[in-house]
Amino acid sequence: MKLYDLELSGNCYKVRLFASLAGIPLDIEAVDFLDGEHKRPPLIELNLWGEIPILVDGKVVLRDSQAILVYLATRYEKEAWLPRDPAQMAEVVQWLSTAANEVQNGPNAARLVDKFGYAIDKADTLHRSAHILPLIDTHLSRHHWLALDRPTIAECAVFPYVALAPEGGVSLEPYPHIRQWINRIKELPDFLPMPGV
């Protein structure tokens, strides 16, 4: 099973992190992102979106980091990380949406501006960060983990760009419950770091 990967991508890191925490073997293939390898064949034929990560497992080709987490958790029967119970599964999926939307367009986008020079409206990314981070912090003031009574793939989806927020000029100082949650994740067995985390 091959992961087309960029070390500095939080979306790729979501997958590496979960694979490490859950003990799933991955064959990591580094993509030459600066040279645009993901924008031309053969990678563009694997992912029309022109983005990474891409997971290839035989005939299965997946382009979205949240979907890759769901695939790995179900393929390797890691029910602790993504339960089959409808209510518990839906609790986890709520946070996959939060990762794909609010976190992606908030802290992640702020970091894309500051660290990689993307032409994105920085004020908008800060506005979105100032909307979502207090909601997550309030939620974590009442819950130890995002979705259930233990870490799930919700953590793997949301943690990377929240933990990397300071690289986009978004301080986590006002969010004590987020900072405690980050520390809890870092203390998990087989936690895997990335640069900036």
Add this chain to the structure above:
Amino acid sequence: MKLYDLELSGNCYKVRLFASLAGIPLDIEAVDFLDGEHKRPPLIELNLWGEIPILVDGKVVLRDSQAILVYLATRYEKEAWLPRDPAQMAEVVQWLSTAANEVQNGPNAARLVDKFGYAIDKADTLHRSAHILPLIDTHLSRHHWLALDRPTIAECAVFPYVALAPEGGVSLEPYPHIRQWINRIKELPDFLPMPGV
């Protein structure tokens, strides 16, 4: 099972549409959105995000339209709409992310500006629409349905705000495959319309 609902919300319509297509009974409770009913108790206690839809099924309370689709499909064992097979489930989940991110911040956000006067950067919404709609159109030039060989909850998640795009000044004229797909969905048994679709 109660759905806190707004008729003009595409996110609420995702749930109503799926419930109709899959034959799932829902108790619809209209929310007084203009009066901000969703921003104060008791609804804010059900959803800290201050948004609708909200689904309440006994002790289960869900706030995200994609998660609600997953819940209904698994709770009512509608495997045709969300398979348990890891690869097929992940194919569907890819499109839940697309709905939560690119469609939400593209065509949906454009409509929020034009139809409801939201203070969102209209140019940004058009830029995002012009990014995602060609990708969906190209995908649909090769596939009859988004994720599998039949309609799934991916259709219910992506269809509403794509079909409503003209209400945000985003023409679907350049996207013939999307228009054909919209027609296919409208011809499904027990299809449910909403104003503007």
